[in-house]
Amino acid sequence: MFSLEVCETLKGELHELLNKDCNLGSDDNKFLNYVAILDNPKTSSGLAKSWKEEGNSLFSHGDIDDALEYYGFAGVMLSLIVLEEEGAASFCELAFYILLNLAACFLKKNEFDQVGLLCYVVLTFDPCNVKALFRRAKASVGIRRCDLAYWDLLPASKIDPSNKEIAKKLNEV
Structure with missing residues (x-):
């Protein structure tokens, strides 16, 4: 891989x-x-x-x-x-x-800045890593940047459409 x-x-x-x-x-x-x-x-x-x-x-x-x-x-x-x-x-x-x-x-x-940095590194090598997208989205919500959270949650929901946590967070955002 x-x-x-x-x-x-x-x-x-x-x-x-x-x-x-x-x-x-x-x-x-x-x-x-x-x-x-x-x-x-x-x-x-x-x-x-x-x-x-x-x-x-x-x-x-x-x-x-x-x-x-x-x-x-x-x-x-x-x-x-x-x-x-x-x-x-x-x-x-x-x-x-x-x-x-x-x-x-x-x-x-x-x-939240640390979360974003760590997830960014993971996503640099594995852009479809759902956990990294979701955790970075949660950090974005934590800094009140729902726009950034949306752009991480949208692909995460397409990669893992059955994930209820992602769907719920996406609806919140």
Whole structure:
């Protein structure tokens, strides 16, 4: 689905997005860099997956700040691993999940600019990603830009016409 070149570009976006103004301490950075240079990139991506799953658990229990931290660690880890052709598609899929989960956290915190930025990155690589369109639309509603929300909800409703949440939000907008 995604070439190694596209995944490398996504990795660069992920690195820029999550490492800029990152609140990681020096010990955190040392650990992440150590894990990133392991001989087996599957080990690093496995660690990123486990951090994503821990973030999911925290999010489902309402612990948004800690979920953000775990998703952030997972994303930073992904941005540091060495990509191989065989793992390119799974890398992109995991990166999208992490970015969209971060966006869900920022929606809960009403940090709508962050949501828009994260969803923009996902949509740059996957323009038909319904979750990214829907979350960015919700962020647009949050900043009272229903016109922008409409332009995300319209294609989302065409991609997933049975999605009742999208239809409801589209009617509201």
